[in-house]
Amino acid sequence: MPELPDVEVYRRCLDATSLHQKIISTTVTDSRMLKGISRRDLQARTKGRHLGSTRRHGKYLFAALDRGRDSLVFHFGMTGNLEYAKGSGQDRYARVIFGFANGYCLLYRSKRRLGEVRVVDDADSFIRVKGLGPDALEMGRDAFDRMLAARRGSIKSLLMNQKAIAGIGNVYSDEMLFQSGIHPASRANGLGEEQAAGLYRSMRLVLREAVRKHADPNLFPASYFIPSRIEGGPCPRCGSKIRKIKISGRSGYFCPQCQKKYY
DNA sequence: CTAGATGTTAAGGT
DNA sequence: CACCTTAACATCTA
Numbered sequence: 001m002p003e004l005p006d007v008e009v010y011r012r013c014l015d016a017t018s019l020h021q022k023i024i025s026t027t028v029t030d031s032r033m034l035k036g037i038s039r040r041d042l043q044a045r046t047k048g049r050h051l052g053s054t055r056r057h058g059k060y061l062f063a064a065l066d067r068g069r070d071s072l073v074f075h076f077g078m079t080g081n082l083e084y085a086k087g088s089g090q091d092r093y094a095r096v097i098f099g100f101a102n103g104y105c106l107l108y109r110s111k112r113r114l115g116e117v118r119v120v121d122d123a124d125s126f127i128r129v130k131g132l133g134p135d136a137l138e139m140g141r142d143a144f145d146r147m148l149a150a151r152r153g154s155i156k157s158l159l160m161n162q163k164a165i166a167g168i169g170n171v172y173s174d175e176m177l178f179q180s181g182i183h184p185a186s187r188a189n190g191l192g193e194e195q196a197a198g199l200y201r202s203m204r205l206v207l208r209e210a211v212r213k214h215a216d217p218n219l220f221p222a223s224y225f226i227p228s229r230i231e232g233g234p235c236p237r238c239g240s241k242i243r244k245i246k247i248s249g250r251s252g253y254f255c256p257q258c259q260k261k262y263y
Numbered sequence: 264c265t266a267g268a269t270g271t272t273a274a275g276g277t
Numbered sequence: 278c279a280c281c282t283t284a285a286c287a288t289c290t291a
Contacts, residue, residue: 001269001270003270032287076269077270077286078269078270079288079289111288112268113287114286114288115270116271153279153280154280160270162270162271169269169270170268171269246282251267
């Protein structure tokens with residue numbers, strides 16, 4: 001589930017393995033994953049170069065190419081990830097493979113092919129053109145409050161709106177709403193000062209804890225909701241039956257006992 | 264076979 | 278303009 005914590009984990013993986021390595025080959029097994037660049041141009045643009053530094057904004061990962069401002073951009077859709085492996089990268093779901101001079105490679109994998117790989121001249125302008133809001137971990141309390149006050153829609157759809165705040169998806173929005181005791185269908189501008197403060201705090205705690213635990217729900221504290229995201233299953237806090245509702249076309253899970261609705 | 268799945272986006276409606 | 282729902286994307290899995 002590539003949301004902010006997952007993408008941050010991929011970023012750190014890339015940092016720990018692939019930085020400063022010479023790219024000797026770029027293999028694209030499905031050019032539908034490439035956006036705004038052809039297979040040939042991607043190969044020409046990457047060959048002989050090195051990845052110098054990485055940056056994440058919301059669910060997007062940027063890896064700057066040396067000697068220039070241009071960057072590789074990765075988005076993981078619903079089923080993408082990054083893997084570092086020895087050899088040439090034989091893998092059923094590897095769509096783009098960067099081969100390094102040391103005999104290892106970086107695989108961009110995507111089961112459902114919903115993500116994208118591209119090259120941009122400047123990460124900042126890409127973020128601007130995409131209209132992405134501030135990264136969820138970079139957003140201050142004041143901006144968060146202003147965002148809430150300006151929206152009448154459900155708090156869950158707002159948290160998942162990448163143009164308002166970048167990085168939160170369906171799964172983690174459920175977690176932070178559960179932890180702050182807020183019903184997902186609550187109106188954003190209906191939350192009081194106390195709820196806003198609680199949600200902001202939960203948002204940061206959840207995202208940082210998830211990164212710390214490598215975005216692996218098996219390692220999350222027992223109080224966490226994500227492993228219990230099952231309709232009819234027991235709430236980890238009170239044991240009530242978890243309910244599922246459709247919000248903005250997505251399935252939101254919540255505990256009707258622990259989460260109150262605000263208008 | 265069908266429904267639903269972590270994301271984004273376009274299209275159409277209120 | 279704000280916001281909602283639906284469908285589409287392409288594929289896998291329960």
